Amino acid sequence: xxxxxxxxxxxxxxxxxxxxxxxxxxxxxxxxxxxxxxxxxxxxxxxxxxxxxxxxxxxxxxxxxxxxxxxxxxxxxxxxxxxxxxxxxxxxxxxxxxxxxxxxxxxxxxxxxxxxxxxxxxxxxxxxxxxxxxxxxxxxxxxxxxxxxxxxxxxxxxxxxxxxxxxxxxxxxxxxxxxxxxxxxxxxxxxxxxxxxxxxxxxxxxxxxxxxxxxxxxxxxxxxxxxxxxxxxxxxxxxxxxxxxxxxxxxxxxxxxxxxxxxxxxxxxxxxxxxxxxxxxxxxxxxxxxxxxxxxxxxxxxxxxxxxxxxxxxxxxxxxxxxxxxxxxxxxxxxxxxxxxxxxxxxxxxxxxxxxxxxxxxxxxxxxxxxxxxxxxxxxxxxxxxxxxxxxxxxxxxxxxxxxxxxxxxxxxxxxxxxxxxxxxxxxxxxxxxxxxxxxxxxxxxxxxxxxxxxxxxxxxxxxxxxxxxxxxxxx
Amino acid sequence: xxxxxxxxxxxxxxxxxxxxxxxxxxxxxxxxxxxxxxxxxxxxxxxxxxxxxxxxxxxxxxxxxxxxxxxxxxxxxxxxxxxxxxxxxxxxxxxxxxxxxxxxxxxxxxxxxxxxxxxxxxxxxxxxxxxxxxxxxxxxxxxxxxxxxxxxxxxxxxxxxxxxxxxxxxxxxxxxxxxxxxxxxxxxxxxxxxxxxxxxxxxxxxxxxxxxxxxxxxxxxxxxxxxxxxxxxxxxxxxxxxxxxxxxxxxxxxxxxxxxxxxxxxxxxxxxxxxxxxxxxxxxxxxxxxxxxxxxxxxxxxxxxxxxxxxxxxxxxxxxxxxxxxxxxxxxxxxxxxxxxxxxxxxxxxxxxxxxxxxxxxxxxxxxxxxxxxxxxxx
Numbered sequence: 001x002x003x004x005x006x007x008x009x010x011x012x013x014x015x016x017x018x019x020x021x022x023x024x025x026x027x028x029x030x031x032x033x034x035x036x037x038x039x040x041x042x043x044x045x046x047x048x049x050x051x052x053x054x055x056x057x058x059x060x061x062x063x064x065x066x067x068x069x070x071x072x073x074x075x076x077x078x079x080x081x082x083x084x085x086x087x088x089x090x091x092x093x094x095x096x097x098x099x100x101x102x103x104x105x106x107x108x109x110x111x112x113x114x115x116x117x118x119x120x121x122x123x124x125x126x127x128x129x130x131x132x133x134x135x136x137x138x139x140x141x142x143x144x145x146x147x148x149x150x151x152x153x154x155x156x157x158x159x160x161x162x163x164x165x166x167x168x169x170x171x172x173x174x175x176x177x178x179x180x181x182x183x184x185x186x187x188x189x190x191x192x193x194x195x196x197x198x199x200x201x202x203x204x205x206x207x208x209x210x211x212x213x214x215x216x217x218x219x220x221x222x223x224x225x226x227x228x229x230x231x232x233x234x235x236x237x238x239x240x241x242x243x244x245x246x247x248x249x250x251x252x253x254x255x256x257x258x259x260x261x262x263x264x265x266x267x268x269x270x271x272x273x274x275x276x277x278x279x280x281x282x283x284x285x286x287x288x289x290x291x292x293x294x295x296x297x298x299x300x301x302x303x304x305x306x307x308x309x310x311x312x313x314x315x316x317x318x319x320x321x322x323x324x325x326x327x328x329x330x331x332x333x334x335x336x337x338x339x340x341x342x343x344x345x346x347x348x349x350x351x352x353x354x355x356x357x358x359x360x361x362x363x364x365x366x367x368x369x370x371x372x373x374x375x376x377x378x379x380x381x382x383x384x385x386x387x388x389x390x391x392x393x394x395x396x397x398x399x400x401x402x403x404x405x406x407x408x409x410x411x412x413x414x415x416x417x418x419x420x421x422x423x424x425x426x427x428x429x430x431x432x433x434x435x436x437x438x439x440x441x442x443x444x445x446x447x448x449x450x451x452x453x454x455x456x457x458x459x460x461x462x463x464x465x466x467x468x469x470x471x472x473x474x475x476x
Numbered sequence: 477x478x479x480x481x482x483x484x485x486x487x488x489x490x491x492x493x494x495x496x497x498x499x500x501x502x503x504x505x506x507x508x509x510x511x512x513x514x515x516x517x518x519x520x521x522x523x524x525x526x527x528x529x530x531x532x533x534x535x536x537x538x539x540x541x542x543x544x545x546x547x548x549x550x551x552x553x554x555x556x557x558x559x560x561x562x563x564x565x566x567x568x569x570x571x572x573x574x575x576x577x578x579x580x581x582x583x584x585x586x587x588x589x590x591x592x593x594x595x596x597x598x599x600x601x602x603x604x605x606x607x608x609x610x611x612x613x614x615x616x617x618x619x620x621x622x623x624x625x626x627x628x629x630x631x632x633x634x635x636x637x638x639x640x641x642x643x644x645x646x647x648x649x650x651x652x653x654x655x656x657x658x659x660x661x662x663x664x665x666x667x668x669x670x671x672x673x674x675x676x677x678x679x680x681x682x683x684x685x686x687x688x689x690x691x692x693x694x695x696x697x698x699x700x701x702x703x704x705x706x707x708x709x710x711x712x713x714x715x716x717x718x719x720x721x722x723x724x725x726x727x728x729x730x731x732x733x734x735x736x737x738x739x740x741x742x743x744x745x746x747x748x749x750x751x752x753x754x755x756x757x758x759x760x761x762x763x764x765x766x767x768x769x770x771x772x773x774x775x776x777x778x779x780x781x782x783x784x785x786x787x788x789x790x791x792x793x794x795x796x797x798x799x800x801x802x803x804x805x806x807x808x809x810x811x812x813x814x815x816x817x818x819x820x821x822x823x824x825x826x827x828x829x830x831x832x833x834x835x836x837x838x839x840x841x842x843x844x845x846x847x848x849x850x851x852x853x854x855x
Contacts, residue, residue, distance in 0.1 A: 029649055304651050305651040305652065306649070341654070353651060353654050354493075354496075354505075354652075354653050359724075359727060362723050365723075381494065381651060382651075382653070383494030383707075383730065384495075384497070384707040384708075384709065385707060385709035385710060386710050386727065386730070389709075389711065389712045390723065390727070392712075393712050393717055393723060394723070397714050397718070398717070398718075398719070398720070398723075
């Protein structure tokens with residue numbers, strides 16, 4: 001039945017868009033509760049109707065929040081899965097679980113424990129995941145409660161007696177032989193030992209010993225992770241701690257764009273060469289072999305006030321737009337960027353003003369590109385609905401053959417429509433989380449015009465699953 | 477006492493841009509191509525509590541007054557003051573009782589080129605003090621209280637913007653345009669308030685104060701009961717478009733159509749009628765005045781205050797939409813005053829019988845003025 005197939009394909013795309021963008025956090029237009037309620041409904045709906053497709057979405061570039069939710073829901077309803085589904089699901093869950101950052105992995109186990117999901121499959125997956133952790137002693141120090149919960153929940157014995165004592169009977173031993181555990185014990189009494197611990201753990205001990213923040217930051221700097229250093233660099237500089245220096249060259253593109261947008265404009269001007277260089281380098285790395293192959297590209301980038309998002313997701317949509325700008329710059333042969341505010345200097349982007357998308361689209365179409373990429377939250381408001389009209393008339397009258405490939409990428413999940421907001425039915429819309437995923441999203445977006453049915457989508461998902469599971473299979 | 481003069485509101489210099497809709501609230505931005513020179517506004521916060529303003533000897537105006545505006549027409553270019561936190565020593569400690577703050581007069585000069593006034597309360601007080609003195613001739617129909625104390629105590633009710641459903645959210649998600657100096661606020665597509673300032677920076681600083689302003693009963697009920705209002709979605713005629721230049725022209729045409737439709741139809745109730753204005757203060761070349769409408773029952777009516785530049789352009793505007801019962805009270809009082817408070821003559825002027833007029837007065841809660849009150853109608 002083709003209609004049913006189309007509906008299923010539409011549902012899956014809708015869910016994929018949600019799973020890429022939604023984080024159950026407050027957005028500009030809706031609060032956290034609305035977002036969470038809307039997303040929870042979508043998960044329940046997909047799980048109930050298309051279980052295998054629901055699991056298959058794990059192979060796409062969805063965000064960690066949704067990956068954890070999917071894993072939790074799949075494990076909680078193991079009994080409903082058929083034998084065949086169980087096998088694919090198991091592989092997908094194990095592979096995606098391994099990709100979760102450790103804090104999210106431990107949080108997921110805690111959630112499973114809270115929901116009293118403790119079937120054999122869950123225990124096996126947690127066991128395998130813990131066994132694959134590179135350094136369990138390090139995890140035990142840094143995510144102490146998480147490791148304890150995971151071991152308890154999966155009924156696992158500690159890998160060695162010392163670690164077991166460390167977690168469950170910390171006072172049982174006078175000293176530990178493992179160096180990190182011993183450092184942790186000494187840090188209770190000795191200030192010098194604090195600075196050999198991971199940053200987050202040391203922070204607690206520093207407060208306990210009353211170590212001044214500036215001195216602490218200076219001495220703990222070598223122990224910080226890349227993200228911590230990027231996050232704390234500015235506040236450390238304000239306090240006069242000079243040792244915290246983030247190396248911008250290795251940063252992922254969107255993270256870097258977020259960091260740049262957090263800097264005040266005059267700092268951005270002063271460090272222009274450094275920041276632009278880092279962004280360009282990150283974009284080149286993300287573009288990889290595809291660099292320079294996209295021909296003439298024009299981008300319409302939203303920097304209206306709504307890209308400010310919320311206190312939880314500060315300037316996230318704008319960061320995605322800025323990262324996309326640099327990525328397209330390296331993907332394209334000839335590249336033109338048009339910001340909705342009319343700004344020319346991308347580095348100084350700020351959430352400001354209304355969203356005259358219609359006008360910018362006309363400007364963009366006038367450049368006669370091969371490809372037009374729109375990055376916007378879809379709230380076209382000056383005037384509302386003009387972008388849809390411009391795109392409709394363009395398709396009907398000026399470009400009936402579809403020479404210009406138009407794609408809309410939306411970084412914001414709209415709780416009311418259970419999807420990202422669309423600009424126009426004539427143009428495919430895809431959710432986007434990190435600008436780095438752009439090439440694969442453009443591939444997924446072609447299903448979104450409603451012309452391709454479920455078989456094509458299923459084939460696409462199968463290739464993605466095969467590609468996703470390949471390295472895991474090869475390792476075994 | 478200042479003299480009354482006729483006034484017609486004219487939004488010259490303020491361009492209308494496309495509206496932004498959130499639920500039942502529609503906000504229409506007004507943009508100046510360049511700021512009006514010579515005048516700046518900023519806010520002065522008074523915190524929560526009751527404000528008491530001494531408006532005349534033995535007469536006080538009591539209301540919730542969260543903030544006042546300060547107009548500054550001194551030195552030429554100046555930065556926006558933004559929000560000034562209460563007092564110089566941080567916020568005051570919380571108190572058990574309702575704090576009461578006393579203001580001297582609605583409009584007061586605080587420094588050489590600086591004027592403090594209480595926005596909207598200035599206009600409301602103008603409405604409340606309408607024929608406040610009561611009957612000018614002691615006709616026998618009027619009660620002793622009316623003759624001795626006039627209309628005192630004269631009370632009107634209004635809602636704080638925070639209680640108007642959806643207004644706070646609509647203002648939060650509204651995207652302020654570059655150069656925006658004003659906004660027209662609609663609930664369920666009824667014009668609720670107009671607000672304009674001389675400089676875009678002032679607007680940016682004062683945008684959020686709209687949620688602390690007063691709104692009439694009508695605005696509150698419309699916002700509460702309204703279904704979400706629709707966007708005016710543009711429609712381009714595909715047949716007439718052959719190139720991107722045509723497309724651009726069609727876009728501009730749509731903008732013009734909306735602006736004309738808005739000024740000609742949606743805002744007509746505010747812009748078309750004639751108002752009676754009274755000057756409250758002359759600040760250099762600028763004139764602060766408050767205005768009252770003609771009080772025609774079953775017609776949209778706004779009261780408000782405006783600062784006008786020497787060339788007649790509006791530098792500052794703030795209006796309050798009267799509800800139907802408030803219009804009716806104004807209507808009856810103006811007609812009574814016009815006929816020297818003579819009941820029979822007023823009734824004749826309104827083509828009513830005196831008994832009908834007394835019934836109307838009492839249903840407009842003006843019954844305490846009458847010596848012999850008509851019997852309450854059975855409910």
